[in-house]
Amino acid sequence: xxxxxxxxxxxxxxxxxxxxxVNTNAAFLGDKLFSxxxxxVKTLVIGDEEQIxxxxxxxxxxxxxxxxxxxxxxPTHDDITKPTLIKYFKDELVTDEKVLTHVKNIFxxxxxxxxxxxxxxxLVPKNSEVIWNQNGTAPGIWIEKNNKIVIAxxxxxxEMKAMIENIILSKLLDYFKVSMKEFYMQKTLLTTGVGESxxxxxxxxxxxxxxxxxxxxxxxxEGVRLRINVVAESMKSAEKxxxxxxxxxxxxxxxxxxxxxxxSLELVVGKLLRxxxxxxxxxxxxTGGLISSxxxxxxxxxxxxxxxxxxxxxxxxxxxxGVKEDIIMKHxxxxxxxAILMAEGIRKLMDTDYALSTTxxxxxxxxxxxKPVGLVWIGFSSKxxxxxxxxxxxxRRDLNMGRASMRALEILRRELLxxxxxx
Amino acid sequence: xxxxxxxxxxxxxxxxxxxxxVNTNAAFLGDKLFSxxxxxVKTLVIGDEEQIxxxxxxxxxxxxxxxxxxxxxxPTHDDITKPTLIKYFKDELVTDEKVLTHVKNIFxxxxxxxxxxxxxxxLVPKNSEVIWNQNGTAPGIWIEKNNKIVIAxxxxxxEMKAMIENIILSKLLDYFKVSMKEFYMQKTLLTTGVGESxxxxxxxxxxxxxxxxxxxxxxxxEGVRLRINVVAESMKSAEKxxxxxxxxxxxxxxxxxxxxxxxSLELVVGKLLRxxxxxxxxxxxxTGGLISSxxxxxxxxxxxxxxxxxxxxxxxxxxxxGVKEDIIMKHxxxxxxxAILMAEGIRKLMDTDYALSTTxxxxxxxxxxxKPVGLVWIGFSSKxxxxxxxxxxxxRRDLNMGRASMRALEILRRELLxxxxxx
Numbered sequence: 141x142x143x144x145x146x147x148x149x150x151x152x153x154x155x156x157x158x159x160x161x162v163n164t165n166a167a168f169l170g171d172k173l174f175s176x177x178x179x180x181v182k183t184l185v186i187g188d189e190e191q192i193x194x195x196x197x198x199x200x201x202x203x204x205x206x207x208x209x210x211x212x213x214x215p216t217h218d219d220i221t222k223p224t225l226i227k228y229f230k231d232e233l234v235t236d237e238k239v240l241t242h243v244k245n246i247f248x249x250x251x252x253x254x255x256x257x258x259x260x261x262x263l264v265p266k267n268s269e270v271i272w273n274q275n276g277t278a279p280g281i282w283i284e285k286n287n288k289i290v291i292a293x294x295x296x297x298x299e300m301k302a303m304i305e306n307i308i309l310s311k312l313l314d315y316f317k318v319s320m321k322e323f324y325m326q327k328t329l330l331t332t333g334v335g336e337s338x339x340x341x342x343x344x345x346x347x348x349x350x351x352x353x354x355x356x357x358x359x360x361x362e363g364v365r366l367r368i369n370v371v372a373e374s375m376k377s378a379e380k381x382x383x384x385x386x387x388x389x390x391x392x393x394x395x396x397x398x399x400x401x402x403x404s405l406e407l408v409v410g411k412l413l414r415x416x417x418x419x420x421x422x423x424x425x426x427t428g429g430l431i432s433s434x435x436x437x438x439x440x441x442x443x444x445x446x447x448x449x450x451x452x453x454x455x456x457x458x459x460x461x462g463v464k465e466d467i468i469m470k471h472x473x474x475x476x477x478x479a480i481l482m483a484e485g486i487r488k489l490m491d492t493d494y495a496l497s498t499t500x501x502x503x504x505x506x507x508x509x510x511k512p513v514g515l516v517w518i519g520f521s522s523k524x525x526x527x528x529x530x531x532x533x534x535x536r537r538d539l540n541m542g543r544a545s546m547r548a549l550e551i552l553r554r555e556l557l558x559x560x561x562x563x
Numbered sequence: 564x565x566x567x568x569x570x571x572x573x574x575x576x577x578x579x580x581x582x583x584x585v586n587t588n589a590a591f592l593g594d595k596l597f598s599x600x601x602x603x604v605k606t607l608v609i610g611d612e613e614q615i616x617x618x619x620x621x622x623x624x625x626x627x628x629x630x631x632x633x634x635x636x637x638p639t640h641d642d643i644t645k646p647t648l649i650k651y652f653k654d655e656l657v658t659d660e661k662v663l664t665h666v667k668n669i670f671x672x673x674x675x676x677x678x679x680x681x682x683x684x685x686l687v688p689k690n691s692e693v694i695w696n697q698n699g700t701a702p703g704i705w706i707e708k709n710n711k712i713v714i715a716x717x718x719x720x721x722e723m724k725a726m727i728e729n730i731i732l733s734k735l736l737d738y739f740k741v742s743m744k745e746f747y748m749q750k751t752l753l754t755t756g757v758g759e760s761x762x763x764x765x766x767x768x769x770x771x772x773x774x775x776x777x778x779x780x781x782x783x784x785e786g787v788r789l790r791i792n793v794v795a796e797s798m799k800s801a802e803k804x805x806x807x808x809x810x811x812x813x814x815x816x817x818x819x820x821x822x823x824x825x826x827s828l829e830l831v832v833g834k835l836l837r838x839x840x841x842x843x844x845x846x847x848x849x850t851g852g853l854i855s856s857x858x859x860x861x862x863x864x865x866x867x868x869x870x871x872x873x874x875x876x877x878x879x880x881x882x883x884x885g886v887k888e889d890i891i892m893k894h895x896x897x898x899x900x901x902a903i904l905m906a907e908g909i910r911k912l913m914d915t916d917y918a919l920s921t922t923x924x925x926x927x928x929x930x931x932x933x934k935p936v937g938l939v940w941i942g943f944s945s946k947x948x949x950x951x952x953x954x955x956x957x958x959r960r961d962l963n964m965g966r967a968s969m970r971a972l973e974i975l976r977r978e979l980l981x982x983x984x985x986x
Binding site for chain 1 (some may be wrong): 594
């Protein structure tokens, strides 16, 4: 590693050690630190054992420019981070009055009186700097020693993430400015409705596209992400390089790419609807509100989303959406005909430009040879046309619901952009 | 830790360090090793750096009964596990003929000729035992020194998992049989609608409840989990002990506990509805289908859930749910009156025993001094009564939606069980 900066992560959490939860904080931090040129070289998870943490702090101060500790900052008996920090750094805990006021305000804003034990939240090492926690009660702690930084943050993901993004990344960049000789940049292109191997085939020789840079295929049940990593001598040339690679990739697979980085498909579809000043309604059956909750997760979605129904029983499909009873009798609730009528029904009921519907066998029971678990019909309706398409999304209920909701949104995206639907 | 067995995990993988993938292998191994009484005390992730691995092997042989290394076993230049193992243990690599045949067969079965580089897959340390990899080309390696075990396994999850479950767990139990004098058990009690510190206060002195055992508070934005860990001399006494602790906790906070271990609140509510042979419908506004999608995530939910609406606009609240226009005009869409009428409207429309509704300001915009972002009215309606309650769930859209959906389900649970609603 020579004179490159390197970081180490310490996660405090028994629940991670025994496998109850997965260490997503470490993944987030690894990603963010890499992006500012301080790659994580060692990540560890330990329980609430003082001696191990003391040993690791020693290793940190000797070997790592930045150490980030998450968790163990709470006010209860098993929270060891602060006691161990002051022991290692031969410091003492003092009350930070601003933090104490903040903690009291948080309880007051929820109409609660602060329990006595929470006073301890405002205790911080005397020789440290407080990292403000806008979203919670436990402040972060920033300690410098021998040109090395130790940062302790709460383990609650959204508190920790906001502190990293709003404060710590720029603070680290400031602190190590002198030694920044390489610039790291990454971009992720998001696809859905296409497998890793087909993408691979369409892209051809990867190295002709990326040169000396890195690209990874990151498949999940809802799509494949393509992550590009670039290192260059300046921010500007890193940006140029990454845009170059993106263009080459888009030339080969542009139809499949719905967004970049952390854009969700519902965000992308929402933007398109807003741009076109058009509206959407939903008639969900097997996805049970999942598409609706995704749409609504986007701020401002009320501008283009009027609402939807989750009609789980046939009765409601008939009464509310106006699907004809004899159609359900003849073709079944899970059928092309029903999917189309559901989409048309909700579009008329809510008077929108577009509507989507889903009806399928989510499982685990209820499947037959003709209509197996995982079969989903997705309906689309606009003023010009209505149709439905069927898919087999596999036997796992959670996965087939997730895939169906992604596919429905992707159908809408392609309709909005006039891209042929090849799946 | 005294004479208790303890394990350490080392994951080799740059893609985990930089956050491209999450370390699910560590979660799997933590769970499995805990279940056989060899809890993982330290988990670490490192890249392909020999010196760090050498140092960690030294730490392992000094301090840990079992060390499991995953990854870095492949045949390419950056696979450091085998070279580092023989360096540390002063051993040499020899070809295992059975493994070589296996590797050749795998290539043959895919109609491929084995590339020369893959011969290296069959190289294993002379003083080690091979752990057979039925599903892939890289064999596992089992090394004993000073009564300590070091095991190297491939990083591919399904290969590693099969080797653990089919071979290694029983091999470890055999090896440490003599010292297996303790049995581990854990149970997690799930709460919602109450903070960590209030639970702490209500429970009083934790040690009077848990004695020499462990308990952890695991807060998230949707509730606090209480995890109890027990160690005892037999399975039976571990079970007795854990039930004892659970009873003591329930005596103090039973109303707050909605379930145990990995039960979701929607599963618990679903069970209650099914037992009572009663039905539910939903009229969501600010939660936008989130409650519906949670209800529907439970297999068999069609037995008690007829469906719901997501009426995002006032027009639909009026047209579909029959909320009177003058009520919305007078009190606003986000109001006690509207919430009650939404719940009553959907209950009558879908002819169910119970109905829940939500209407609120999800944010980030749309808030006012009187009705700030995060304000949510939750409505409840049954044949006997209808009411609505208001909450402030904070400014973050995703979090206030999640909290509102949990709170609505918790209101229903308490109504179904006749528990007073104190929040």
